[in-house]
Amino acid sequence: MMEIDENDLKKGPWTPEEDQKLIDYIQKHGHGSWRALPKLAGLNRCGKSCRLRWTNYLRPDIKRGKFSEEEEHIIINLHAVLGNKWSAIASHLPGRTDNEIKNFWNTHLKKKLLQMGIDPVTHRPRTDLDLLSNLPQLLAAANLANPWVDNVLRLQSDATQLAKIQVLNNIIQVLSSAPAPNMEAINHFRSSSILPDQHQLYEYLQMNSKLEGLLVNGSIGFPSTHDQMQSKLSNYEANFQLPQLSGDHQPAQNIINGLKNYTSSNSDCVDQVANSSYSIPPSNVLPNLVSASPDQCSSIVSQIENQINSNDIISNDPSSISTTFEPLGDIMENEASDSYWKDFIEQASSQSWPMS
DNA sequence: AATGCCGCCAACCGCGAAGCT
DNA sequence: GAGCTTCGCGGTTGGCGGCAT
Numbered sequence: 001m002m003e004i005d006e007n008d009l010k011k012g013p014w015t016p017e018e019d020q021k022l023i024d025y026i027q028k029h030g031h032g033s034w035r036a037l038p039k040l041a042g043l044n045r046c047g048k049s050c051r052l053r054w055t056n057y058l059r060p061d062i063k064r065g066k067f068s069e070e071e072e073h074i075i076i077n078l079h080a081v082l083g084n085k086w087s088a089i090a091s092h093l094p095g096r097t098d099n100e101i102k103n104f105w106n107t108h109l110k111k112k113l114l115q116m117g118i119d120p121v122t123h124r125p126r127t128d129l130d131l132l133s134n135l136p137q138l139l140a141a142a143n144l145a146n147p148w149v150d151n152v153l154r155l156q157s158d159a160t161q162l163a164k165i166q167v168l169n170n171i172i173q174v175l176s177s178a179p180a181p182n183m184e185a186i187n188h189f190r191s192s193s194i195l196p197d198q199h200q201l202y203e204y205l206q207m208n209s210k211l212e213g214l215l216v217n218g219s220i221g222f223p224s225t226h227d228q229m230q231s232k233l234s235n236y237e238a239n240f241q242l243p244q245l246s247g248d249h250q251p252a253q254n255i256i257n258g259l260k261n262y263t264s265s266n267s268d269c270v271d272q273v274a275n276s277s278y279s280i281p282p283s284n285v286l287p288n289l290v291s292a293s294p295d296q297c298s299s300i301v302s303q304i305e306n307q308i309n310s311n312d313i314i315s316n317d318p319s320s321i322s323t324t325f326e327p328l329g330d331i332m333e334n335e336a337s338d339s340y341w342k343d344f345i346e347q348a349s350s351q352s353w354p355m356s
Numbered sequence: 357a358a359t360g361c362c363g364c365c366a367a368c369c370g371c372g373a374a375g376c377t
Numbered sequence: 378g379a380g381c382t383t384c385g386c387g388g389t390t391g392g393c394g395g396c397a398t
Contacts, residue, residue, distance in 0.1 A: 013366070013392080035383065051384080052367065087386060102387075103365050 010044045014053055018043060022050055023058055056099045063095025067104055075101060076109060080123040 010018075025041035031054065034047035043050060056062075067075070071093055078089045086098035086105075093101065113120040 011368075033383080047383085048369095049367075055385095056366075084387065098386075099366080106388095107364055 009038075009046050009049075011049070014057075018045070019053070019058060022054060026054060026058075052099075056097045061095055062097065067096075067108075071096070072109065075105065076113070076123075079105065079109075079120075 021041050021043055025037065029040070031037055031051070034051045037043075037047055037050050038045045041050070045053075074092060075089060078092055082088050084102075086102045090096055090098040090101050110120045113123075117125055119125070
């Protein structure tokens with residue numbers, strides 16, 4: 001425990017006597033040179049150890065005890081902007097030291113954010129999926145010819161519908177992660193006249209995690225039946241109470257309505273595929289598929305793939321969302337019976353998203 | 357009661373920046 | 378400008394206490 005280093009300087013925990021010596025000396029003389037201080041104060045410690053003891057523990061203006069909820073919010077929000085700049089964060093919290101904040105972050109806040117589904121490093125919703133980068137595989141999945149399924153041809157068209165739903169599922173994930181607070185967004189708020197308070201920003205972070213949780217918490221990240229899909233959407237709708245940061249939530253509502261309508265009108269398809277021996281793999285582990293589809297299905301899929309490749313829409317950059325929807329809209333236009341699909345894509349792409 | 361595990365947090369360590377000669 | 382010293386920061390360590398077995 002207690003240790004003496006090679007220069008006979010004491011290390012380890014400070015005794016009350018040592019604390020008192022340090023306090024007395026600094027109150028009388030100020031700390032001056034930390035290197036010279038221990039000798040002058042009669043302490044058998046190195047200057048660095050004295051400085052740390054003073055700045056992290058003995059300073060009279062130190063606030064001890066539990067962090068308040070407001071302090072928590074401030075730390076989280078500042079961390080989103082500043083990263084691990086503990087001293088910079090501490091400067092916004094009178095009475096708190098960088099060491100204390102760092103410890104609090106590592107032992108409490110980090111876990112809390114993870115539990116909320118927020119990546120404590122990026123402050124964006126955690127996602128194990130590579131979102132739109134799965135799109136080509138996903139769409140290829142519509143071109144099904146699963147050797148384990150007897151009624152391959154019927155399932156092929158069903159799977160096409162299902163793939164679309166999963167595309168929408170991914171779109172929601174992209175949208176829900178798009179407005180995650182980042183440097184730019186927070187700076188925007190700072191300079192704007194609609195500066196939100198810390199609580200609003202915090203609620204906003206929580207909202208992101210709710211969205212993500214609803215979408216990815218399922219065992220395979222996708223509702224397996226029509227009923228589950230509808231139930232998920234209802235939950236999503238019920239939870240969709242974004243803080244009023246910068247306007248309406250119409251895009252999100254459109255998406256929810258769109259998915260509800262779409263899954264309603266295709267409930268047979270969703271249930272059939274889900275209940276068949278064809279199982280929907282996790283969206284990030286799509287199977288290798290053999291092309292053997294009816295003309296219509298095959299043609300749609302290849303068009304989608306071509307469009308995706310030619311428009312280079314695979315991106316994790318949230319700012320690319322609006323352009324992402326444009327080629328999809330064009331593609332869907334070719335399927336006359338799915339005019340709603342196109343409307344939905346257009347609606348989603350034409351509306352701006354809060355904070356984006 | 358003894359033991360092991362785990363979370364918390366004070367303290368240490370290493371490194372880079374700033375200041376001084 | 379180079380070399381040395383001092384300071385401050387962020388990452389890591391290790392002791393302590395609480396809890397489970």
